[in-house]
Amino acid sequence: MKTLQMTSSDRTTFLTSRFFGRLPCSTVDAILEDARLSTFKEHDILFHQGDSIVDVFFVLSGLIRLYRVGKDGRQADVAVFSKGEMFADNTMYLGRATASAEAAEASVIARFDSAKLRQLAAADPDVAQAFIEHLCHRGKMTEDLLAQDRLLTATQRVASYILSHCPNGTATSFSFRLPFQKSVLAGKLGLAPEALSRAFSTLRRSGVIVKGRIIEIHDRLALERF
Amino acid sequence: MKTLQMTSSDRTTFLTSRFFGRLPCSTVDAILEDARLSTFKEHDILFHQGDSIVDVFFVLSGLIRLYRVGKDGRQADVAVFSKGEMFADNTMYLGRATASAEAAEASVIARFDSAKLRQLAAADPDVAQAFIEHLCHRGKMTEDLLAQDRLLTATQRVASYILSHCPNGTATSFSFRLPFQKSVLAGKLGLAPEALSRAFSTLRRSGVIVKGRIIEIHDRLALERF
DNA sequence: TCTAGCTATTGACCAAGATCAACTTACCGA
DNA sequence: TCGGTAAGTTGATCTTGGTCAATAGCTAGA
Structure with a gap:
């Protein structure tokens, strides 16, 4: 350090x-x-x-x-x-x-x-407000993870994560670069790395192509159906 | 209303x-x-x-x-x-x-x-502080649930819930009354009611006796081993 | 360019819990 | 007291994901 x-x-x-x-x-x-x-x-x-x-x-x-x-x-x-x-x-x-x-x-x-x-x-008061808002937001993020764990399968969680990186607008295909290693994404989504890998594999049939950290989505609507 | x-x-x-x-x-x-x-x-x-x-x-x-x-x-x-x-x-x-x-x-x-x-x-500022503390506490509760879901089996989650109702002190046996229906506890712990029932059944061998809403713990240490 | 190490993928197997169904128990109202 | 309904329990089956192992691919350093 x-x-x-x-x-x-x-x-x-x-x-x-x-x-x-x-x-x-x-x-x-x-x-x-x-x-x-x-x-x-x-x-x-x-x-x-x-x-x-x-x-x-x-x-x-x-x-x-x-x-x-x-x-x-x-x-x-x-x-x-x-x-x-x-x-x-x-x-x-x-x-x-x-x-x-x-x-x-x-x-x-x-x-x-x-x-x-x-x-x-x-x-x-501005600083107190900033903390309150920050804690509200942080709490929602944790609640999102809890709810997703309880409601969604591994593949649905990955699809949801991908869709959250979808740019605004009407494009049905897009790509983005994972900002971290897949093992970190697995941990965040509450999955073993093998399960994340299998979820990506399953999504391949719905137009999701993984190239290292680059994720290409060829059919956004197919993802939304998960 | x-x-x-x-x-x-x-x-x-x-x-x-x-x-x-x-x-x-x-x-x-x-x-x-x-x-x-x-x-x-x-x-x-x-x-x-x-x-x-x-x-x-x-x-x-x-x-x-x-x-x-x-x-x-x-x-x-x-x-x-x-x-x-x-x-x-x-x-x-x-x-x-x-x-x-x-x-x-x-x-x-x-x-x-x-x-x-x-x-x-x-x-x-007192009101703002009260909100900040409340949100911190609330956030910890949600994080507790997320972590338990990800780390513990159903039986371990129930054992943990029971232990959280253990009175302070050195008593190895105690009882308490569930403050709500078992189906509510199941939902809170992220389990199907059948899974909760099976967890209580499993814990019977570790000295946990269920009589309606009354939960009797005969061997606290056995529970702590889960 | 090659090698070593790390990341990721895939296969096989197993455990946990969801789901569905049937049954039992308990409670409440008539 | 009895009947109906709701809550809870138990059995069977299936799905999902974890675990372990082996392999493939990628990256970095020599």
């Missing part, structure tokens, strides 16, 4: 993010003054489930996965965060990490002091 | 709840002035997934389940709320219901105007 200086590109990442983007620049500046940047190598652990956490984290680049560990050592992902996303903000109030955090790729992470942010949230 | 007056017992329910309990009485009084109470019969729908919601809801008595509906009409519970719990507060900021709400038992529900609560949260 190495300490870094913030670049103007980093600053842009903050300003265009969900949390910071709705705050006045002066407030953002005040918060960013306190930012401490670190790099993490792939597989580095940021914190463990149950740890006392005194920081809030933000992804400047790379990928972070949150996971819980079962008694038998197996891991289950509960969230994945990419560039521009804040995480572990719930620990400002819960105090302890609800899951472990690991860098799924080499990452640059900014950290902010929880106590200072709590004070700022108490003093500035 | 019938409109009701608030009783002193209702007021106590508010004051001892997670959300209201941490607020000054003057703030609680201001919020409760706006409360509108209604009764719902079992199976009454409060709102549907996707509805525009302009209220925040609170359970004074009874039981509310939030569920999502799949394309095939199947339902998956994503949360269950009992007396003293607030729900659909995320719609203050998301605007639309992320799930449908149904009374799982005859219920008395208080409703509060979202716009007024948003204004109050913007004006009063």
Whole structure:
């Protein structure tokens, strides 16, 4: 882990993010003054489930996965965060990490002091609002995963994920590049990597072609029928 | 649905709840002035997934389940709320219901105007903090369910639920009464009712005896081994 | 260019839980 | 007290996805 200086590109990442983007620049500046940047190598652990956490984290680049560990050592992902996303903000109030955090790729992470942010949230309604909105959104993402796990088959979950990357408009074919390894997508969707692979294989008959990280959809309507 | 007056017992329910309990009485009084109470019969729908919601809801008595509906009409519970719990507060900021709400038992529900609560949260840091803490807690509950679904078998999930009702202390045997029908517990744990029944049957060999809604645990340590 | 290691795919097998059906138990109202 | 209905249990079968192993493909470094 190495300490870094913030670049103007980093600053842009903050300003265009969900949390910071709705705050006045002066407030953002005040918060960013306190930012401490670190790099993490792939597989580095940021914190463990149950740890006392005194920081809030933000992804400047790379990928972070949150996971819980079962008694038998197996891991289950509960969230994945990419560039521009804040995480572990719930620990400002819960105090302890609800899951472990690991860098799924080499990452640059900014950290902010929880106590200072709590004070700022108490003093500035805009900051409190930003947290409330962020937590509402985060909660919906988790609820989405729970509902999908409970309602959909593996293939339907993959189809749904693909459709969520469909550009707006009426195009029936499109392609996109997976922003991470397939094993990370498998974890996010609550599947074993083999099951993800089989789901892609099943979707091949519905016009989904996988070339490494590139996913080509030849018939969007066929996907929507899953 | 019938409109009701608030009783002193209702007021106590508010004051001892997670959300209201941490607020000054003057703030609680201001919020409760706006409360509108209604009764719902079992199976009454409060709102549907996707509805525009302009209220925040609170359970004074009874039981509310939030569920999502799949394309095939199947339902998956994503949360269950009992007396003293607030729900659909995320719609203050998301605007639309992320799930449908149904009374799982005859219920008395208080409703509060979202716009007024948003204004109050913007004006009063204590109210904003109460929402933030409530959303953090709520998010952890959802993450708990997601992680359990992904990590545990049906029997382990039931064992875990039972252990969460274990009184503090060193007693190795105890009993408690399920606060709702078993079919509601099944939904909450993401199981078919038959699967819940089989899990209880499996746990019989580990000292768990089911008598209607009464669950008797004869060997807590055996349960902890699941 | 080649080799080693990592990622992903495919095959085979097995376990868990859903689904459907039938039966039992419990509760409520007449 | 009796009958009807709802809740819960149990059996059988099927589907889905996990696990383990082997293989293929891809990438990076020498």
